[in-house]
Amino acid sequence: MSKVYMVNTNKTHNTKNETEMINDKKVSAYYSPWKYLIDEIEAGDIVYLYSNGNGIIARGIATGIVELSDIDNHVDEEHYMHLERFETLEIPLPSVKVTELAKSITDDKYTIKYNQTMIHLPYFIGLRVWQHITKYYL
Numbered sequence: 717m718s719k720v721y722m723v724n725t726n727k728t729h730n731t732k733n734e735t736e737m738i739n740d741k742k743v744s745a746y747y748s749p750w751k752y753l754i755d756e757i758e759a760g761d762i763v764y765l766y767s768n769g770n771g772i773i774a775r776g777i778a779t780g781i782v783e784l785s786d787i788d789n790h791v792d793e794e795h796y797m798h799l800e801r802f803e804t805l806e807i808p809l810p811s812v813k814v815t816e817l818a819k820s821i822t823d824d825k826y827t828i829k830y831n832q833t834m835i836h837l838p839y840f841i842g843l844r845v846w847q848h849i850t851k852y853y854l
Contacts, residue, residue: 720841776800806853
């Protein structure tokens with residue numbers, strides 16, 4: 717079964733990374749140990765790009781092909797994967813709404829820790845988020 721990930725766009729550390737992910741229709745992580753998280757994503761997985769302070773700003777389906785890129789003079793410090801069916805949201809889906817959607821199909825104790833590079837969501841929650849975005853945010 718497919719998995720679902722929310723990946724932080726890293727704009728706090730480098731504003732150019734978020735723009736690059738959107739323009740190149742990809743998900744990326746930079747430097748060790750975070751870059752290796754991209755290697756866990758498989759073909760068919762749902763990926764949401766999450767922007768600190770904004771929420772989910774884009775979505776796509778993983779190709780499963782991890783590529784490497786240099787950053788300045790640092791070899792292979794970016795791991796990235798292109799996303800199929802890539803779409804940017806007209807307005808971001810705020811983190812509070814993602815948590816609200818998760819709680820609506822689980823319980824009020826369900827929490828999501830957003831201070832991570834990559835967050836794994838249970839498939840049924842990720843699917844509800846996908847449906848909500850399709851209905852209200854595209």
